[in-house]
Each structure stands twice: as C-alpha cells, then as structure tokens.
Amino acid sequence: MTEQTYDAIVVGSGISGGWAAKELTESGMKVLLLERGENIEHITGYVNALKAPWEIPHRGRLTNQIREEHMAATRDSFMHESNANYWTNELECPYVEKRPFDWFRGYHVGGRSLMWGRQSYRWNRFDYEANAKEGVGVDWPIRYEDMAPWYDHVESFAGISGSLEGMEQLPDGKFLPPMELNVAEKSVAARIKAHYADSRRLIIGRVANLTEPHNGRVNCQYRNKCDLGCPFGAYFSTQSSTLPAAVKTGNLTLRPFSIVTRVLYDKDLKKATGVEVLDAETKATQEYKSKIVFLCASTLNSAWVLMNSATDVWPDGLGSSSGELGHNVMDHHFRVGASGDIDGFVDRYIYGRRANGFYIPRFRNLFGDKRSYNRGFGYQGSADRRGWDREIAELSIGAAMKDALTEPGPWRIGMTAFGEVLPNHDNRISLDKNTRDKWGLPVLSIDCDIGDNEKKMRLDMMNDAAEMLEAAGVKNVTPYDSGYVLGQGIHEMGTARMGKDPKSSVLNKHNQVWDAKNVFVSDGSCMASTSCVNPSLTYMAMTARAAAFAVDALKRGDV
Amino acid sequence: MQTDASPPRPGMNRREAIRRIALLMGGAMVGSEILLSGQTIPGKTAAGFTEDDRALLDEIGDTIIPETDIPGAKAVHIGAFITMMVADCYNDKQHAVFMEGLQKIDAASRAMNGKTFMECAPAERTALANALEAEQRAQYAKKAKDDPVHYFRMMKELTVLGYFSSEIGCTKAVRYVEVPGAYHGDVPYTKGERAWF
Numbered sequence: 020m021t022e023q024t025y026d027a028i029v030v031g032s033g034i035s036g037g038w039a040a041k042e043l044t045e046s047g048m049k050v051l052l053l054e055r056g057e058n059i060e061h062i063t064g065y066v067n068a069l070k071a072p073w074e075i076p077h078r079g080r081l082t083n084q085i086r087e088e089h090m091a092a093t094r095d096s097f098m099h100e101s102n103a104n105y106w107t108n109e110l111e112c113p114y115v116e117k118r119p120f121d122w123f124r125g126y127h128v129g130g131r132s133l134m135w136g137r138q139s140y141r142w143n144r145f146d147y148e149a150n151a152k153e154g155v156g157v158d159w160p161i162r163y164e165d166m167a168p169w170y171d172h173v174e175s176f177a178g179i180s181g182s183l184e185g186m187e188q189l190p191d192g193k194f195l196p197p198m199e200l201n202v203a204e205k206s207v208a209a210r211i212k213a214h215y216a217d218s219r220r221l222i223i224g225r226v227a228n229l230t231e232p233h234n235g236r237v238n239c240q241y242r243n244k245c246d247l248g249c250p251f252g253a254y255f256s257t258q259s260s261t262l263p264a265a266v267k268t269g270n271l272t273l274r275p276f277s278i279v280t281r282v283l284y285d286k287d288l289k290k291a292t293g294v295e296v297l298d299a300e301t302k303a304t305q306e307y308k309s310k311i312v313f314l315c316a317s318t319l320n321s322a323w324v325l326m327n328s329a330t331d332v333w334p335d336g337l338g339s340s341s342g343e344l345g346h347n348v349m350d351h352h353f354r355v356g357a358s359g360d361i362d363g364f365v366d367r368y369i370y371g372r373r374a375n376g377f378y379i380p381r382f383r384n385l386f387g388d389k390r391s392y393n394r395g396f397g398y399q400g401s402a403d404r405r406g407w408d409r410e411i412a413e414l415s416i417g418a419a420m421k422d423a424l425t426e427p428g429p430w431r432i433g434m435t436a437f438g439e440v441l442p443n444h445d446n447r448i449s450l451d452k453n454t455r456d457k458w459g460l461p462v463l464s465i466d467c468d469i470g471d472n473e474k475k476m477r478l479d480m481m482n483d484a485a486e487m488l489e490a491a492g493v494k495n496v497t498p499y500d501s502g503y504v505l506g507q508g509i510h511e512m513g514t515a516r517m518g519k520d521p522k523s524s525v526l527n528k529h530n531q532v533w534d535a536k537n538v539f540v541s542d543g544s545c546m547a548s549t550s551c552v553n554p555s556l557t558y559m560a561m562t563a564r565a566a567a568f569a570v571d572a573l574k575r576g577d578v
Numbered sequence: 579m580q581t582d583a584s585p586p587r588p589g590m591n592r593r594e595a596i597r598r599i600a601l602l603m604g605g606a607m608v609g610s611e612i613l614l615s616g617q618t619i620p621g622k623t624a625a626g627f628t629e630d631d632r633a634l635l636d637e638i639g640d641t642i643i644p645e646t647d648i649p650g651a652k653a654v655h656i657g658a659f660i661t662m663m664v665a666d667c668y669n670d671k672q673h674a675v676f677m678e679g680l681q682k683i684d685a686a687s688r689a690m691n692g693k694t695f696m697e698c699a700p701a702e703r704t705a706l707a708n709a710l711e712a713e714q715r716a717q718y719a720k721k722a723k724d725d726p727v728h729y730f731r732m733m734k735e736l737t738v739l740g741y742f743s744s745e746i747g748c749t750k751a752v753r754y755v756e757v758p759g760a761y762h763g764d765v766p767y768t769k770g771e772r773a774w775f
Contacts, residue, residue, distance in 0.1 A: 073743060
C-alpha cells in the first residue's frame with residue numbers, strides 16, 4: 020500500500036462527511052478525508068467567538084465588501100459580519116442562476132456543521148411512505164424502521180436535547196434533558212393545547228446543544244453565539260464531535276485545500292478506483308486511490324463531482340444512467356408565518372441566551388386531516404421581551420427614550436413555518452462549462468422553482484400561524500409571507516436520489532451509486548423527499564447506516 | 579495550588595469567564611490573552627467625512643441619547659461610529675441621502691433656530707431633533723418599500739445601535755454577560771431593572 024492508497028476516501032468534512040470519517044475509521048479502515056477549503060481548528064479557529072459585542076466593528080452588520088463577496092448569501096440573514104469568513108466567497112466560486120436560487124456554502128473543515136441551526140428531528144413513518152402513497156417522485160427504498168436504530172445511534176453520540184412527547188408525527192429519540200420554554204411560551208403552549216384538544220402542540224425545540232456534559236464535551240453555556248463556532252464544543256459540529264473521534268482511532272488523514280474534481284472510474288471493473296484532487300493552493304493535480312469512496316460534499320457539490328466524472332462512459336456523469344442525476348432539487352420553503360404581542364408577564368423576565376426556540380410539529384394532512392395540497396409543515400419560533408432596538412411610539416428622542424430603552428419592552432412572539440417541497444424532475448442543476456471558478460472548473464447552473472403544491476401550502480402556513488396565535492390570546496397578530504426562493508432554507512436535497520429501480524434513481528437502498536457500487540453518496544443528495552423537519556439528523560443517520568453497510572460489504576468482498 | 583477550572587458562573591465578569599474557558603479547554607485558548615486585553619475600537623473619522631462631520635454627528639447623537647446618570651452617545655464616540663457605518667455598510671443611494679442630510683440639518687437648524695446645529699443650545703437642538711423625528715416618522719409611514727429612509731432616521735438608528743452595542747451601552751445602559759451558563763425562562767422582574775443586551 021503506498022501512502023496515497025486508502026481503504027476509503029471521504030469527500031467533504033461537514034455533517035455527513037464527518038460522520039462517514041468517524042464510522043469508517045472506528046471500524047478499522049484507513050480513511051482519507053478530503054476538504055476543499057481551509058482547516059478551521061476547533062476552539063482556536065473560532066476567531067470571533069469570544070468577542071464582546073463592542074469588539075465587532077460594525078456590530079454584526081454586513082459591510083459592502085461582505086455583500087460583494089457573498090451576493091446570494093446576503094439575501095437572507097444567516098450570515099453576519101462576525102461569521103462572514105465561514106461563508107463561501109462567491110466571487111471565487113460563482114454559480115449561474117437560471118432561475119433565482121440562494122446557495123449558502125461553507126468551504127472549510129466542518130462545512131456548515133459550524134453554522135447550522137442545530138434543530139434535530141427524526142422523520143416519521145409517514146415521511147418515508149408518502150411518495151409511494153401519493154405516486155410522487157419515487158418510493159423510498161427504506162422505511163422508518165430501517166432508520167430508527169441509526170437515529171438512536173447518532174443521537175446518542177451527537178447529543179440532542181429535547182422533550183419526549185409521544186407524537187407519531189415527531190418520533191421521540193435518545194434525548195438529553197430538554198431546554199426550557201419561557202413563561203410566555205408556556206402560556207401560549209397551554210392555550211394552543213387546550214384550543215386544539217392536544218392535536219397541536221408547542222414544544223421546546225430539539226437541538227444539538229448539550230444540556231449536560233456529554234462524551235467529554237461541556238454543556239451549553241447559553242451564549243447564543245453558536246454560529247461563530249463554540250469554544251465549549253457544546254453543540255454538535257464536525258470539529259467538536261466526529262473529527263476528534265475519527266482522529267482518536269489513528270486511522271484518519273485529513274487533507275484540507277483538496278478540491279475533488281472527479282471520481283476515478285474503471286470501466287472494466289465497473290468500479291471507482293479513487294478520486295482526482297486539485298490542490299486549492301498549488302493548483303497541482305493528484306490522484307488518491309481507495310477501495311470505496313463516500314461523497315459527502317453537500318447536495319449540489321456531490322452531484323457536481325458525479326456529473327464531472329466518468330463522462331467517457333456516461334456523458335452526463337457517473338450515476339447518470341437513470342437521467343435523474345442533478346434533478347429533483349428540493350429544500351424547505353419558509354419565511355412565512357405570523358407574529359404578535361403578548362400582554363402581561365411584565366413582572367417576568369428571562370436569564371441567559373437560549374440557542375433554541377419552540378417547535379410546533381406538523382398537523383396538516385395527518386390523522387384524517389385532508390388539504391388541497393400534499394404533505395405539511397412545522398413551525399419554529401420564540402417569544403421574548405423586546406430589546407433596545409424597538410421603536411417606542413410615544414417617545415422620539417432624548418433622556419426619556421434612552422431610559423425606556425434600558426428596560427425590557429413588552430413580550431413578543433413570532434414563528435415561521437418550514438414546509439415540505441415535493442420532488443420535481445424539472446428542478447435541476449447542470450454543469451455550465453462556459454463559466455469557470457477561480458480554479459478553472461466548470462460551475463453549476465441552477466434551474467429550480469417551487470410549484471403549485473408549495474404555493475397552496477404557503478397560505479395555510481401563514482393563516483394557521485395567525486389562527487393559533489389568536490387562539491392563544493396573542494394581540495396584534497400579523498401574518499406575513501416574506502417570499503421564498505429555493506435554497507434559502509439551506510436544506511438542499513435530492514440531486515442523487517435513492518430508489519428501488521436503477522432506471523429512476525441514482526442510488527440504491529444502501530446509498531450505493533447503481534452504476535458504481537463502491538461509490539456511496541450519503542449527504543442530502545440521496546433524499547427522495549424532504550419531510551418538513553430539518554434534515555441534518557437524517558443525514559447523520561443515513562451516513563452511519565451506509566458506512567456500516569460499506570464496512571460489511573467490503574469484508575464480504577461485495578463492493 | 580488547585581486551579582479553578584469549573585465552568586463560568588452566571589454573572590461572572592468577562593475577563594474571568596474567558597480565563598475559565600481557557601482552563602476548561604486545557605489552556606488551549608491561543609489568543610485568549612488578546613481577548614483579555616479588553617481593546618476597544620478607537621474613534622476615527624471614516625473616509626469621505628470631515629472632522630466637522632464627525633463632531634456634528636457626536637452632537638446629534640448626544641441629542642438623541644444624552645448623558646443622564648449614565649454617559650450619552652458622545653461618550654461612545656458615536657460620530658466616528660456613524661461615519662464608519664455609512665462609509666462601510668451603506669449602499670450608494672443610502673450614502674447620498676445621508677450626506678445630503680448632513681447639509682440639510684444645518685439648513686433646518688437655521689430655519690428653526692437661526693443658527694447652525696453646533697451653535698444651538700441643548701434645548702434648541704432637542705427641539706430641532708424632535709421636529710426632524712416627526713418629519714422622518716411621517717415620511718416612513720408613507721414611503722415605498724424600496725425608497726431610502728429619511729436621513730434623520732438613519733442618524734437615530736445608527737446612534738441607538740452604536741450606543742447600546744458599545745461597551746458603555748452593554749455594561750451601563752443595559753446588562754451583558756459573556757457566559758450566562760444557564761437559561762431561566764421565568765425570573766422575577768422589577769421595573770427599573772436593566773434589560774439584557
């Protein structure tokens with residue numbers, strides 16, 4: 020074995036790639052983990068994590084320079100001055116929007132596991148059955164029962180805090196103690212529960228923040244600065260969790276600045292032999308060999324690697340024989356909901372900055388409810404007393420206004436729905452060979468939009484939010500729909516979907532590419548539908564499941 | 579001697595909290611000494627603005643947030659902050675409105691008080707600022723979505739932002755704890771107690 024030959028190569032070091040590296044190295048495999056961007060060291064790499072508000076020059080606001088480098092990413096509010104360096108420079112890494120698409124990328128070790136929202140929910144059994152029942156897209160080749168042990172596995176390691184609710188549409192898991200709803204949220208929760216006879220419930224978010232020490236990691240300190248990187252390692256990220264576990268085995272080689280340009284494919288063996296890497300710093304090209312390859316480069320980029328591979332055999336890329344590679348791009352649609360004022364509780368307040376909110380699990384198109392659209396949505400939100408940035412109608416300027424702003428304002432509640440997006444063959448990405456990135460590589464052209472099902476659902480997403488807040492006694496309820504384009508949810512899925520039939524899917528039920536069985540794709544690309552819950556926990560479970568299969572298959576000599 | 583590496587406690591000051599984090603992390607906090615130096619950003623006039631602009635904005639800021647039992651906006655170098663924000667964060671359209679506003683404010687002052695803003699006594703400045711605030715609110719209520727806001731709204735918004743997020747704002751006007759260590763969702767509150775940043 021030369022030093023450039025490994026048992027497995029994992030492409031991408033985000034949530035999925037980190038899990039692949041951990042599981043494969045722990046099974047004794049020698050693993051090369053390739054990351055296209057720079058290394059961000061745990062703790063010491065989080066350069067702004069311990070700065071006070073006044074040490075951030077523009078106090079978090081986006082500068083014109085940041086806007087120029089991140090044209091798409093600045094269309095929403097996920098990035099700010101303090102973590103702009105974690106988001107990909109779009110001048111260096113452009114993409115083409117045939118129709119508007121917001122693509123939020125994190126090109127560095129840890130990927131978006133450093134900036135993710137950390138909401139962690141299991142899919143339910145209806146989610147895995149819906150495509151088959153409705154004849155939408157292709158049937159999932161797996162069911163909840165296939166995933167349940169792997170949800171157990173990843174929750175136990177990652178550390179997910181949450182409450183046990185016994186709700187069929189939001190399966191309970193292996194949770195750490197839940198965070199706390201505040202006094203205003205509890206009152207709204209109680210009134211919603213009563214009004215809807217417990218068919219709708221407002222619960223504390225299930226979040227990958229530790230509420231007690233776990234696996235040698237420190238619990239959450241309630242600073243709510245997670246997206247800067249946590250010096251305590253109190254939320255799940257590659258850096259805090261999977262990478263140290265993989266490093267500990269002695270079986271991991273991490274190579275940053277390694278852009279994987281293609282999977283090397285042997286047409287006689289009908290298998291991959293490794294990958295080609297372009298060094299992002301030196302621009303030198305090098306090949307690395309391995310028995311298996313795990314693509315975890317993110318939904319759009321894993322598809323990019325496949326589309327750029329084996330084009331002598333398949334002009335549209337490795338895994339394109341079904342005609343579905345790069346198609347069926349999905350996301351969660353959101354930015355629609357309601358907000359309002361909560362009277363009272365003026366003698367109550369909170370302490371600490373909770374990096375979590377509440378969650379209202381899906382209630383539409385379930386248990387006998389039937390709407391004019393398919394699937395459903397859940398809500399995320401929070402209540403808090405208003406701060407110094409509020410406008411006070413009766414006070415304009417001067418000492419009285421200043422004094423008033425030094426005290427907390429009235430309570431306010433807001434929530435936004437996250438809705439399921441259906442697979443649609445016409446929503447696709449492709450290589451644009453006329454547009455090149457900093458390294459001369461072809462970029463992605465993205466051509467996607469939501470359809471009628473999502474548009475109909477958005478009306479319910481807005482009106483149901485308003486109705487529930489009204490029912491809970493909230494005042495001045497304001498429904499809103501701020502508009503949405505695909506990608507904004509940062510939950511891209513579906514470009515290399517799993518299925519039962521190689522004619523209509525890219526991957527089989529073990530995340531193997533039908534056309535090259537030693538290539539596994541276990542990030543969001545593999546999803547055949549989206550559920551309405553946040554997807555990362557499912558990527559973790561899917562990756563751990565695929566890795567276990569890969570290890571066994573390799574032992575059997577079956578890949 | 580045993581080193582105290584217990585987690586930071588609620589209410590602990592920032593310096594101590596950062597030391598505790600460094601200890602918890604096995605002393606791995608490279609850069610923690612820099613963080614402990616407590617540096618603040620010195621007030622400099624941004625490119626495109628004159629020293630007179632900065633001085634004027636200091637006084638406008640101090641009219642919006644005057645000194646009371648706690649320092650006002652001038653004490654946090656609000657003029658320098660505003661010039662930096664306009665230079666670095668505003669788009670061309672907003673920038674133009676703001677720069678025009680700097681001229682308009684003296685014209686408005688002459689019309690109301692017969693002298694420039696800097697020449698006005700505090701009460702005259704307050705009267706003018708109240709009039710401009712009424713003007714901007716009226717404009718804001720009827721403006722189209724993509725129209726820039728009134729220049730006085732810009733000045734007020736940047737004054738409030740710069741003041742409350744400054745060290746004085748965070749630690750004297752409101753409260754800020756670097757490492758809360760816990761979350762409590764139902765604690766008693768008595769009117770007069772400071773809000774959390």
